[in-house]
Amino acid sequence: MAPSNHWDTTSSPCNHLADYKLKRGVNCYSMIQQYVRTNPYGRARIEESQTEVARCSFCCGLQGRLYMCLICSSVSCCLTPESNHAVLHSQSFRGHEIAVDLEMAELYCCLCSDQVYDPDFDKAIMWKHVMGLTRTENGELRMKHSKRKRLSFGLDLDLKSVKRLFSFGDQKSKSYLPLGLRGLNNLGNTCFMNSVLQALFHAPPLRDYFLSDRHNREMCQKRLSDQLCLACDIDAVFSAVFSGDQTPYSPAQFLYSWWQHSENLASYAQQDAHEFFISMLDRIHEKEEKANHVLRDYGDCQCIAHRSFSGLLRSDVTCTSCGYISSTYDPCIDISLDLDTSTPYLTEVGRTSKSSETTGTSTLLGCLDLFTRPEKLGPDQKLYCENCKEKQDALKQMSIKKLPLVLCLHIKRFEHSAIKRLSRKIDRHLQFPFSLDMKPYLSSSVLKKRFGNRIFSFEGDESEATTEFEVFAVVSHSGMLESGHYVTYLCLRNRWFKCDDAWITEVDEDIVRSSQCYLIYYVQKVLCHKGSEEVSCQPISPRADSFVPIAGC
Amino acid sequence: MSAPNEDNFSSHAQLSSEFFGEILDSLIVDVASECHRIARLGLDRNLDEEEEELRLSAEARARVTDPSNSSEANGKYVVDIFGQTHPAVANEIFECMNCGRSIMAGRFAPHLEKCMGKGRKARLKATRSSTAAQTRHSRGSPISGYSPYSNSTSTNRISNGGVSHVASDEYSNGTQEEH
Numbered sequence: 001m002a003p004s005n006h007w008d009t010t011s012s013p014c015n016h017l018a019d020y021k022l023k024r025g026v027n028c029y030s031m032i033q034q035y036v037r038t039n040p041y042g043r044a045r046i047e048e049s050q051t052e053v054a055r056c057s058f059c060c061g062l063q064g065r066l067y068m069c070l071i072c073s074s075v076s077c078c079l080t081p082e083s084n085h086a087v088l089h090s091q092s093f094r095g096h097e098i099a100v101d102l103e104m105a106e107l108y109c110c111l112c113s114d115q116v117y118d119p120d121f122d123k124a125i126m127w128k129h130v131m132g133l134t135r136t137e138n139g140e141l142r143m144k145h146s147k148r149k150r151l152s153f154g155l156d157l158d159l160k161s162v163k164r165l166f167s168f169g170d171q172k173s174k175s176y177l178p179l180g181l182r183g184l185n186n187l188g189n190t191c192f193m194n195s196v197l198q199a200l201f202h203a204p205p206l207r208d209y210f211l212s213d214r215h216n217r218e219m220c221q222k223r224l225s226d227q228l229c230l231a232c233d234i235d236a237v238f239s240a241v242f243s244g245d246q247t248p249y250s251p252a253q254f255l256y257s258w259w260q261h262s263e264n265l266a267s268y269a270q271q272d273a274h275e276f277f278i279s280m281l282d283r284i285h286e287k288e289e290k291a292n293h294v295l296r297d298y299g300d301c302q303c304i305a306h307r308s309f310s311g312l313l314r315s316d317v318t319c320t321s322c323g324y325i326s327s328t329y330d331p332c333i334d335i336s337l338d339l340d341t342s343t344p345y346l347t348e349v350g351r352t353s354k355s356s357e358t359t360g361t362s363t364l365l366g367c368l369d370l371f372t373r374p375e376k377l378g379p380d381q382k383l384y385c386e387n388c389k390e391k392q393d394a395l396k397q398m399s400i401k402k403l404p405l406v407l408c409l410h411i412k413r414f415e416h417s418a419i420k421r422l423s424r425k426i427d428r429h430l431q432f433p434f435s436l437d438m439k440p441y442l443s444s445s446v447l448k449k450r451f452g453n454r455i456f457s458f459e460g461d462e463s464e465a466t467t468e469f470e471v472f473a474v475v476s477h478s479g480m481l482e483s484g485h486y487v488t489y490l491c492l493r494n495r496w497f498k499c500d501d502a503w504i505t506e507v508d509e510d511i512v513r514s515s516q517c518y519l520i521y522y523v524q525k526v527l528c529h530k531g532s533e534e535v536s537c538q539p540i541s542p543r544a545d546s547f548v549p550i551a552g553c
Numbered sequence: 554m555s556a557p558n559e560d561n562f563s564s565h566a567q568l569s570s571e572f573f574g575e576i577l578d579s580l581i582v583d584v585a586s587e588c589h590r591i592a593r594l595g596l597d598r599n600l601d602e603e604e605e606e607l608r609l610s611a612e613a614r615a616r617v618t619d620p621s622n623s624s625e626a627n628g629k630y631v632v633d634i635f636g637q638t639h640p641a642v643a644n645e646i647f648e649c650m651n652c653g654r655s656i657m658a659g660r661f662a663p664h665l666e667k668c669m670g671k672g673r674k675a676r677l678k679a680t681r682s683s684t685a686a687q688t689r690h691s692r693g694s695p696i697s698g699y700s701p702y703s704n705s706t707s708t709n710r711i712s713n714g715g716v717s718h719v720a721s722d723e724y725s726n727g728t729q730e731e732h
Contacts, residue, residue, distance in 0.1 A: 063575060065582055103579065104586045115589050177634060185643035188662030246635040250643065250658040256650050256665060268666040361610075365603065431610040435602070453590055502639045503631060513613035 013118045016097045016111050020070065021120070023095075029124040032070055032100055036128040040323030041395070042450040044105040044125050048075065054102060058085040067099035067108055075102070086110055104452075122454035129323075129451060178492035180207070182241045183248035183502035187255055191501055192273040195486035196280070197251065198499040199473035199519070201241050202490055203406045204527045205308040210238040214304070230283040233257040248502035258283070273475050273486050274334075274410050274519060281305040281333055309333040311404035314443045317383060318374075318395040324387035329401055334408035339426055340366035364409070364432040364520070372399050372441050374450070399446035403438055407469055407522040414481060425481040427516060432471070434491075436522055439467040469522035476515040489515065 013021065021028050037047045046068055048054055054066050056077035064079035067086040072093070076085040090097045090110035099108045101115070105125055109116045180201055184194040200206055209215070215231045222229035233254045240249045259266035261283045265275065284305040301310070310331055317326045340362045374397040377383065382391040413426045439445055448454070474489045488499040489512045498507045591597050632638055642659035649656050651668045 101586065104583055106586055106590070115586060117590065117593060181634065183633065183639070185645060185658045187658055188660055190662055246637065248639060248643065250645050250647065250661070252647060252658070252661050253650060255662065259665065259669060259671065266669065266671045268663040363607070429614065431607060433606040453594065453596055455594070497634070502643060504633045505631060506634055510613035510616050513610045514617040
């Protein structure tokens with residue numbers, strides 16, 4: 001099946017359009033281009049006159065859909081299939097078969113009676129957008145980028161040096177258990193810590209890093225100089241969990257170490273797993289960075305925490321007056337999503353519907369849509385537009401510029417009620433897919449959509465191939481905001497295991513799907529092996545030469 | 554009088570109805586045009602997969618909540634994949650790396666909190682002993698200052714002998730923060 005992200009060559013310009021282009025040559029669209037009007041929201045339309053409304057040249061009517069002929073620019077209307085003056089025009093004048101829909105600036109072939117598409121036409125429209133924004137000497141689309149420099153990532157992780165681990169022998173036998181499964185004793189309200197640790201043990205880049213001894217406790221500089229090193233303690237926990245020992249492990253030394261590093265979180269209390277996750281990555285980053293003795297721009301950091309989890313978010317603020325776009329890039333190690341509560345997906349699969357509170361289901365894709373939706377900033381949030389030189393109403397839109405290797409999605413399951421002045425946990429079920437394609441949320445896709453999905457390549461289109469992810473860990477929560485219990489579900493070799501503190505059990509997929517997810521960990525498909533299946537070694541993209549096939553062994 | 558008004562009214566209503574209809578039609582075709590482009594260029598997400606996932610999720614939830622199904626082993630009295638059972642509170646015993654005492658795993662965190670001097674209770678204990686020391690100082694001499702570090706209190710300490718001396722010791726122990 002053809003990849004859905006490319007210009008589908010099976011629907012190339014129809015014969016009639018192709019003929020027209022041949023006859024007219026390069027400037028076939030120059031005439032229509034002068035009538036293209038663009039608006040700041042990214043849409044294009046055709047307008048002949050700025051003072052008069054367009055009318056059909058046959059009936060002088062205003063109703064129905066209006067089309068402008070590409071050749072003679074006369075406008076015709078289409079009221080009903082029977083009363084189609086656009087087609088009439090094409091029949092009256094030979095060769096005048098292609099028209100443009102005024103409202104949407106789309107090509108219409110009167111002989112095919114269908115909307116048709118052409119990359120050159122879209123390019124012509126996009127240039128109008130470009131011209132309409134801010135002009136520079138060479139007509140380049142001038143968008144302000146924050147001073148944070150553009151970062152080029154790509155698969156430059158030194159996966160090359162990862163040793164081939166895990167010889168499993170006969171993995172087809174169900175009785176064989178994957179490595180790295182070991183219960184963690186609850187040391188007193190530490191399930192938030194245990195649950196995140198279990199997920200991180202199986203995050204491929206992190207796991208491979210520690211298991212291939214990239215952080216050597218004997219040689220650690222910090223340890224030798226009698227300083228605290230959280231990475232050393234993490235290394236110890238990894239060793240313990242992957243040792244093959246089946247009795248539950250007590251991560252006491254790790255807790256002690258973490259409390260020394262994160263004093264503000266050091267207390268005997270139920271805590272938030274997400275907070276712990278961020279704190280842990282922060283500590284790994286700090287210690288690693290200092291060890292490397294190199295000052296790095298935050299987004300460029302090569303510590304294992306950032307190499308695994310760091311992505312780049314893009315925020316576009318568009319002035320609704322002139323269309324000027326101000327973009328900023330910010331690194332992130334996870335994405336926090338608001339629950340999409342707008343459209344309840346009613347699930348009636350043969351069960352009697354119970355209480356009203358659980359009739360709605362949110363979906364992860366819905367939450368991601370919400371995250372990348374253009375948001376109108378309120379009247380009290382007017383921003384200064386550099387083009388207009390005054391404060392204007394603005395639209396803000398988030399998108400993902402660069403995807404991390406491991407994507408952690410944090411579901412914000414709490415809402416604050418300003419009236420009652422308290423926070424409440426949202427128990428609403430969230431449906432999440434096991435396979436996730438993040439393509440629609442990339443900056444290139446979001447930007448493209450904003451301009452009507454025109455066939456046009458924008459500056460710095462990200463590499464297309466690495467947008468597919470597979471889930472490997474789900475941290476779920478049950479209970480209330482102040483007190484509850486965390487449990488992690490791990491997907492290893494196509495089998496799901498529930499890690500509930502010291503208890504590791506195998507569970508059915510159903511349990512995972514119906515759990516109340518709080519943190520969902522996805523890894524890029526190319527990095528995960530699935531059971532006895534051969535890991536597909538398709539090349540990611542021509543650019544990523546450093547791809548190392550991690551064959552399932 | 555009512556007739557012309559009614560006519561006006563109905564023609565107004567008719568007109569606005571027509572306008573609304575036209576606007577609506579226009580919007581519908583706009584959306585259709587967008588969707589046509591998305592579908593033709595192959596930009597739509599794989600809707601089949603999405604629907605499949607939604608269906609699986611719905612079925613999963615139905616199966617899980619069905620009481621007739623053998624419920625997932627909940628609680629702490631299950632056998633894990635290695636065939637082991639564990640007590641509700643972890644009973645492994647090891648040495649605290651801060652003070653050296655033998656602690657049970659399930660009670661390690663609360664112990665460590667006090668041991669490291671973190672947490673509310675530990676801090677309260679510190680302030681309690683420090684205020685106790687201060688009140689003793691102030692009781693000892695009418696001219697004594699509040700600060701235990703000032704010379705006047707050391708004079709007091711000497712003048713008050715053993716009691717104050719002990720108090721100041723307690724105070725300094727309480728504020729010691731172990732890191």
